[in-house]
Amino acid sequence: MKNPISYGILLTVFAYMLFTAHDSAVKLLVSSIPVWQVLFIRSCTILAGCFVFEGPALVHKVMRSPIIKPMILRSIIILIAWISYYTAASYLQLAEVTTLYYAAPIVGTILATIVLREKVTFARWMAVGVGFCGVVIASNPVGLSISWPVYLALQAAVLWASGMVLLRKTALHEKSHIQMAVSNILFIILTAGMAIAYWHTPTPFQIVLLLLTGIIAGAGQLALFEGMRQAPVSVLAPFEYTSLVWAFLLGYVIWGDIPGSNTFIGAILILSAGFIIIISERMKRRAAAA
Numbered sequence: 423m424k425n426p427i428s429y430g431i432l433l434t435v436f437a438y439m440l441f442t443a444h445d446s447a448v449k450l451l452v453s454s455i456p457v458w459q460v461l462f463i464r465s466c467t468i469l470a471g472c473f474v475f476e477g478p479a480l481v482h483k484v485m486r487s488p489i490i491k492p493m494i495l496r497s498i499i500i501l502i503a504w505i506s507y508y509t510a511a512s513y514l515q516l517a518e519v520t521t522l523y524y525a526a527p528i529v530g531t532i533l534a535t536i537v538l539r540e541k542v543t544f545a546r547w548m549a550v551g552v553g554f555c556g557v558v559i560a561s562n563p564v565g566l567s568i569s570w571p572v573y574l575a576l577q578a579a580v581l582w583a584s585g586m587v588l589l590r591k592t593a594l595h596e597k598s599h600i601q602m603a604v605s606n607i608l609f610i611i612l613t614a615g616m617a618i619a620y621w622h623t624p625t626p627f628q629i630v631l632l633l634l635t636g637i638i639a640g641a642g643q644l645a646l647f648e649g650m651r652q653a654p655v656s657v658l659a660p661f662e663y664t665s666l667v668w669a670f671l672l673g674y675v676i677w678g679d680i681p682g683s684n685t686f687i688g689a690i691l692i693l694s695a696g697f698i699i700i701i702s703e704r705m706k707r708r709a710a711a712a
Contacts, residue, residue: 427703430653433645434661435696440642442668446676447635455622457508460632462617465606467636468643472603484603489595496588497605501612503581506574513571520666522575523582524557527659530583534655537587542656545702553663553695560666560688586659590650598647602640657703660695667692 451460473480487493511519531550534540592601624632649658667689673679 425707426652427657428700430649430651430658431661431696431700433649433652434658435664437642437645437649438662438665439668440638440645442665442672444635444638444642445669446672447631447638450676451628451631451635455624455628455632456617456620458613458616458620459622460635462610462613463632464636464639465609465613467633468640469603469606469610471637471640472599472606475599476603480599480603483597483600484607487596487600487604489592490604492588492592493596493601493604494608496585496592497608499581499588500585500605501609503578503585506581507578510571510574510578513569514575519571519575521558522572523579524554524663524666525576526579526583526586527662528554528583529580530586530659530662531656533583533587534590534659538590538655540654540656543702543706545698546656546660549660549695549698549702552698553660553692556688556691556695557663557666558688559691560670560685562682562684586650587655589647590655593647593650598644598651601647602643605643657699660699663692663695 448457448460476483484490507519507523510522514522527550531542531546535542589601670679670685670689
């Protein structure tokens with residue numbers, strides 16, 4: 423890529439595509455295997471990949487990292503965000519929880535201005551707003567009212583956005599493999615007990631799918647971490663909406679779900695949000711070069 427921001431955007435879009443594929447694989451697995459076991463094996467697979475890249479020195483690098491505390495804090499925040507999201511999803515319709523959760527890019531952009539002191543341009547705010555409108559139209563939530571599950575979904579959005587802001591801060595000071603190792607060591611510790619207690623012996627096909635889930639999630643994490651190295655949070659935030667487009671595509675390919683007309687309208691708006699960022703950043707570069 424010609425510049426870091428374009429590279430960061432490409433990596434972020436790729437990351438959310440992989441995360442959507444990961445969620446689809448998890449959906450196939452949890453029908454017969456406890457989610458704790460899936461998360462445990464996934465984290466073990468990712469940690470094994472970190473060892474492949476870093477070797478035995480990984481343990482020493484993790485223990486001696488100067489930002490170990492912020493990385494642990496970020497991992498805890500993201501884990502609580504996941505728990506909040508999955509709990510809310512068990513009570514709300516998919517359209518409702520999706521719309522509420524996708525408040526995260528808006529919250530992330532606001533936090534980027536406060537915590538990271540990023541200068542958020544009008545084009546970036548417009549992209550976030552257009553993308554969120556696309557999510558609302560595509561998801562079509564009806565009759566949504568304030569309740570405990572709604573609060574949990576919004577909490578998940580705020581926590582995920584906070585985790586991404588912390589990721590931007592830590593990404594500039596530590597290698598991605600080290601950050602991935604810290605996150606997944608913590609997840610292994612927190613999921614091991616439940617995974618053992620509710621262990622289900624997987625079939626050969628499920629073993630392959632479990633390992634594939636870990637590989638996909640690991641590649642997604644690496645792409646997201648590296649993307650955050652290259653571009654500001656306020657630039658990358660609207661591209662989180664692209665995961666909804668990938669979700670519709672995979673839903674059609676795997677489960678035969680046929681999107682309605684509102685889905686296509688929402689998808690067009692979501693993609694338009696990305697183009698707003700790309701065009702505005704290109705114009706900024708040309709203006710700076712002139």
